[in-house]
Amino acid sequence: MTDTSATAPSRSRGRPREFDIDAALDKAVAVFCERGFYATSIVDLTNAMDLASGSVYKAFKDKQAVFIAAFDRMQATRDESLRRAVEPGLPPREAIHRVLMFHADASSGAAGKRGCLLAGSAMVLGTFEADVVQRVNTGFRKIETLIAALIRAGQKDGSISKRVDGEATARLMLCAMQGMRVIGKTGRTRAQMRQTADLAMKLLD
Numbered sequence: 001m002t003d004t005s006a007t008a009p010s011r012s013r014g015r016p017r018e019f020d021i022d023a024a025l026d027k028a029v030a031v032f033c034e035r036g037f038y039a040t041s042i043v044d045l046t047n048a049m050d051l052a053s054g055s056v057y058k059a060f061k062d063k064q065a066v067f068i069a070a071f072d073r074m075q076a077t078r079d080e081s082l083r084r085a086v087e088p089g090l091p092p093r094e095a096i097h098r099v100l101m102f103h104a105d106a107s108s109g110a111a112g113k114r115g116c117l118l119a120g121s122a123m124v125l126g127t128f129e130a131d132v133v134q135r136v137n138t139g140f141r142k143i144e145t146l147i148a149a150l151i152r153a154g155q156k157d158g159s160i161s162k163r164v165d166g167e168a169t170a171r172l173m174l175c176a177m178q179g180m181r182v183i184g185k186t187g188r189t190r191a192q193m194r195q196t197a198d199l200a201m202k203l204l205d
Contacts, residue, residue, distance in 0.1 A: 021059065024049040025073040028066055033115040037067055037124070064129070071135055074117050079142070086146075092154035093204065096147060096173075100197035103177040108193040112184025119181040144174045151204070160204045169203050176200045 031040055031048045042063055046053050060066045085102045086095045106112065118139045125133055148170035154160030180193055 021069075022073060024051060025070045026077075028070040029074045029117055030114060032067060032070055033117050033120060036120055037063075038127075064132075068131065068135070071117060071121070071132070075135070075139055078118075091159060092150045092157060093159040093201075096150045096154070096204065097197070097201055099143075099147065099150075100173070100177065100200055101194060103180055104193035104197040105190060107180040107184030108188050108190040112181075112193070113187055115185050116178075116181035119178045122178070123182075140174060140178075143177065144170050147173050154204065164204055172203060173200055 027048045027050070028045055031044055035044065040063070042053065042056065045063070045066055046056055049056065056066065060069060082099065082102055085098045090098065106116070118136060121128065121132065121136050122140070125136055128136075148166050151160055151164060151166040151169060155162050155164065155166070176196070180196060184193065
């Protein structure tokens with residue numbers, strides 16, 4: 001797919017036109033988060049992405065192709081945001097706290113009500129084809145692997161108890177973070193989600 005931000009002059013409805021794919025996919029992510037894959041129609045997507053159907057079908061084969069591209073865009077954006085939150089040189093224990101707070105903030109307010117594409121996809125994983133399943137599993141593994149590595153680093157510098165089982169605790173923290181993303185759909189405050197993140201930190205003592 002070619003990414004271009006140039007827009008062509010106004011054309012008749014249904015005729016393909018150039019568009020900013022990243023901006024369009026960000027809008028598709030929001031729709032899939034709110035409605036889920038199966039409840040989202042092509043009409044929902046074209047309306048949200050502000051595109052004629054011809055433009056969508058020119059860039060993507062079908063709804064699943066839009067979903068996969070949106071999922072990849074979401075992952076790349078989230079990974080970059082998380083990378084900025086966990087800056088190089090940050091003490092391991094503080095880095096884990098930042099990761100938890102990142103998910104707590106994403107699980108509260110309007111963002112929380114919108115939902116999480118990763119968590120939402122996991123709940124209907126058995127209905128997806130292998131390429132989507134692989135992406136969801138990879139997304140979870142990234143978080144769990146990051147936390148496990150930070151726990152090991154924290155045990156080396158003495159900020160995390162050596163009694164902590166790093167792999168099991170990383171898995172439990174992953175469950176807590178994804179649970180926050182699910183509960184956030186019901187409407188929770190930032191203070192509530194941050195309190196949950198602070199309690200999760202006690203697993204490291």
